[in-house]
Amino acid sequence: MKRVKKKIFHDYIAKQGLKSTRQRDIILEAFLSSDRHLSIEELYLKLRAKHPNIGYATVYRTLKLFAESGIAREMQFGDGQTRYEHVGEGEHHDHLVCTGCGAIIEFENETIETLQKEVAAAHGFLIQTHKLELYGLCARCRG
Amino acid sequence: MKRVKKKIFHDYIAKQGLKSTRQRDIILEAFLSSDRHLSIEELYLKLRAKHPNIGYATVYRTLKLFAESGIAREMQFGDGQTRYEHVGEGEHHDHLVCTGCGAIIEFENETIETLQKEVAAAHGFLIQTHKLELYGLCARCRG
DNA sequence: CGCATCATGAAAGTGATTTTCACTAACATA
């Protein structure tokens, strides 16, 4: 899985005439081996431990590049920070966001997707993307 | 409708030991008589025409107060600005957001709401709120 | 290796709030 995504990214870099750098490889490895839904800040802090000389701007720019290459997706969960989640090929999912501990749980529901398409059709609307988030307390936080 | 919301707000103000001020009344009237999904900036500009001495910070603080009192709700549609929409009692709706012209169309779908509850239940999750937005092109922008 | 390009890091800049602060206005209470 990691290898596939690394290849996708390197192919993208090459195709765009960009360069392969030590920093990009380090950030890519850190991103792929970390939690889904990481913010720039979180990834930056995680990296600083082992690579104190990597700048915030580089992490920011590289994450954008990941999104462009298709291995990551930008997300907003209302906490004011942009988060990047891993993208598997073709898959789509929505989220349960715990307002207690901040946990983000993914789920898929085909029926909901179908109904969304019906709603859009009824309004003559052409869907490009959608976003469904359920905010509340996870099983642990309901305590 | 306006009268009901004004009462709700004034009751809230009183209950919290806050004060009723000229500015709050002006902002409340402007909010209630305007488009749904207004940004702070938009409301501020609209107000400046008739009341050039009302500050941005006051509009910002008052809108927050509206949200706390329950007559408005904060929303993010990915354009980097917080928007406030009117809240009717008990009602809930979701949005179609046109990426072409920025139009925001509301819709309701009971079946989707029900399915959301099922998903939450399956994860032991207690829903507080949710957010469903379909991004794409509206009938007009599809051309 | 040479060098045209792209990349990086530190720091400055942005845009949208959010907070601070000195000054007012509300609303009991005298």
Added chain:
DNA sequence: TATGTTAGTGAAAATCACTTTCATGATGCG
């Protein structure tokens, strides 16, 4: 009605989370 206490206001400064700039450093094709 005059006061005192407390909340509210507006202008300006401060935050926050990016985003861009710029001088310097890598890359990698020829």
